[in-house]
Amino acid sequence: MERPTPVEMTVQAQVAVPIATAQVVQFTMIDPSDTVMQRRNGYWLDLCLTPRPLNTRACYREHWGPHRFERLGDMFLVPPGEAIHVRGDSAGLQSSIICELHADAINKWLGTEIDWNDRRLEASLDISSNTIRHLLRRLAEEARNPGLGSPMLVECIAGQLAIELGRYCEAVVDAPVSGGLAAWRLRIIDERLREVREPPTLGELAALCNISVRQLTRGFRASRGCSIGEYVVQSRIESAKRLLDRDESVKAIAYSIGFSSTSSFSYAFRRATGLTPRQFRQRVLQRMRH
Structure with a gap:
């Protein structure tokens, strides 16, 4: 029976608004990473600030079975309710910007619920959008150094993130x-x-x-x-x-x-x-x- 290796997560900075929570975190992996992640009611968006463990890959077992693992890029998204199995070949420290977007609020922003088919799930493991990357870094700056009007700014950025993610997923489906x-x-x-x-x-x-x-x-x-x-x-x-x-x-x-x-x-x-x-x-x- 497989026993995933636990990963310790330390929150270094955080900012929260009604539709989202953004964090700068550090993951500590004593052994090569082997863990299952799942968020019931939120989209989990992760952008690494330092290199991921060597050969990091991920699998949506409920959709793909236990053997299909695809490369995990520097930025990935886990849809609400989906369990993702992540593996890497080295241990150590790794830092990320993480934004958890509340599903109900995001669906309201988009005006629809995203259909997570196989192509979208695979595309979510390596998001190439520079716009989304920039928005996450802006959230990290606000988490580290909040200023005047910070909650309103964070909520606006989170809303823009939701729209950009929706467009990204729509483009994946539209591609022949x-x-x-x-x-x-x-x-x-x-x-x-x-x-x-x-x-x-x-x-x-x-x-x-x-x-x-x-x-x-x-x-x-x-x-x-x-x-x-x-x-x-x-x-x-x-x-x-x-x-x-x-x-x-x-x-x-x-x-x-x-x-x-x-x-x-x-x-x-x-x-x-x-x-x-x-x-x-x-x-x-x-x-x-x-």
Whole structure:
């Protein structure tokens, strides 16, 4: 019988309004993570601030059975009432911004209840929207440093989050099912992007998938809801987060993942995370000391 490994969660900052609660949290995993999460009455939206455990993946057992685990991205959503099984291959500390959106209030905002079919559940494990990412970071800032009119601002941001999530899910459904890439092709692309070397060209990825560049770009957007370019940048940032946890210089990391200069790397990293590479490394080291 499987016994999921418990994960300790420490809340470092929090802000709450009637429709949502936003928290900056730190997860402590003594052993490789293996846990089941479920929220009965709320949407759980998680954006990691530090790298997730190696090879973090997730499974919706009630829909997929116990063996289908898909990659968990830096930002994911768990719908209300759904149980998600999360596994990772390493232990340690990991920090996230978490926003729990109350289901009744969100459904009222959207004017409908989201139908969580298989394609939407898979898409929820790796949300690529920069707008949603920015809104979560804004909530984290307000949780850490609340100011004048904070409750009203947080409620407005939470409402915007609900709308953006609804649009994200709607776009997943609107994408033609027949136009997406096969699962094996998506796995090949992810495996290539995880390699710490110069990012692949469209021609290289198309050759790996044995299709034309046009088929690749159209099929990828249908499957993942973003362009390959946007996905490559986000994958490079995730690789950088993992490397910044080590002793390599920022310059060496920039070149190893395909950036032409330290300044271009720092600009892309700050745009994606809100921190410079050095600030991110300092924050990781501070959390490890505590």
